[in-house]
Amino acid sequence: MDVEPAAFEELPFEPGTVWLVGAGPGDPGLLTLHALSALRRADVIVHDALVSDRVMALASTTARREYAGKRGGRPSHSQHDISERLVALARQNLRVLRLKGGDPFIFGRGGEEAKALAEAGVCFRVVPGITAGIGGLAYAGIPATSRETNQALVLVAGHPAGDGEDRIDWEALGALGEPLVIYMGLSRLPEIGGRLIAGGLSPATKLAILTQATLASQSIVETTLGEAIADHPESPATAPTLIVIGAVIDLRHALLAHLIAP
Structure with a gap:
C-alpha cells in the first residue's frame, strides 16, 4: 500500500x-x-x-x-x-x-x-x-456501546494476576449491570458466572463466546449466562476467546442481515 x-x-x-x-x-x-x-x-x-x-x-x-x-x-x-x-x-x-x-x-x-x-x-x-475487546466485537456485529443499552463497558481479565490471586470483585461487576468483555476467562466461566449471578446479574443475561476474532475463522456462539455455566465444555475452545455479557449482544440481530463477514 x-x-x-x-x-x-x-x-x-x-x-x-x-x-x-x-x-x-x-x-x-x-x-x-x-x-x-x-x-x-x-x-x-x-x-x-x-x-x-x-x-x-x-x-x-x-x-x-x-x-x-x-x-x-x-x-x-x-x-x-x-x-x-x-x-x-x-x-x-x-x-x-x-x-x-x-x-x-x-x-x-x-x-x-x-x-x-x-x-x-x-x-x-x-x-x-x-484490542480484541473492541475490534472483535465490531467484526461480530456487536456495538460495544449504544445509547439504547449502556453508558459503560468493562474490559476485564478472566485469569488471576501473576501471583495467582484473583483481585476482581466479580460480585460488584454483577451488581453494576453494564456489559462485560472478559479476556482469557473461558476456563473459569462457571466460577466467574456464578459470582456475577451472586452479585445480582440475571442468569438470563445474554452471553456470547467469540473465538478467533476478526479472522476468516471467526466464530460466535450466543447463549445466556446461566446456560453457559451449565453447558460449559470440559475442553476450552481454540484460543483466543472473548466472553461478552450484556444487552449489547441483542443489537447484533438487527445488523446481521447486512453485516459483511471477515
Whole structure:
C-alpha cells in the first residue's frame, strides 16, 4: 500500500531503541500505518503467540524473528526474561520491534516491558493497537456501546494476576449491570458466572463466546449466562476467546442481515 508523503510521515526508528507495537486482533488491515512502518524497518521482531501469520507476512524479509509467546497452561517465556531480552537486543544497537496481539497496554504486559526498558535506560516508543475487546466485537456485529443499552463497558481479565490471586470483585461487576468483555476467562466461566449471578446479574443475561476474532475463522456462539455455566465444555475452545455479557449482544440481530463477514 502506497501512502502519499503529505498524508503520512514515518517516525524515526533509531538503532538501539524498542517499539512496543499493537498488532490488533488478527486482521492485518487493522494495523496502524506506524505499525506497518515498524514491521518493514525492524532489525529484530520479538512477537507474541497471538500475532497472526498474515501480520507477520508484512515484515521485512531481513528481520530476525524471535518468538516470545505466552499461553495459559503451556510452557512459556517468563515476563522477566522477555523484558531482559528486549534490553539486551537494544544494547546490540538493533531496531527492536516488540509486536503484541491487540494493544500493548491492554492485558498485553506492555506496561511491565516499558518499565523495564525505562529502568535500563533504553528509549522506546509505544504504538497503540486495536484490542480484541473492541475490534472483535465490531467484526461480530456487536456495538460495544449504544445509547439504547449502556453508558459503560468493562474490559476485564478472566485469569488471576501473576501471583495467582484473583483481585476482581466479580460480585460488584454483577451488581453494576453494564456489559462485560472478559479476556482469557473461558476456563473459569462457571466460577466467574456464578459470582456475577451472586452479585445480582440475571442468569438470563445474554452471553456470547467469540473465538478467533476478526479472522476468516471467526466464530460466535450466543447463549445466556446461566446456560453457559451449565453447558460449559470440559475442553476450552481454540484460543483466543472473548466472553461478552450484556444487552449489547441483542443489537447484533438487527445488523446481521447486512453485516459483511471477515
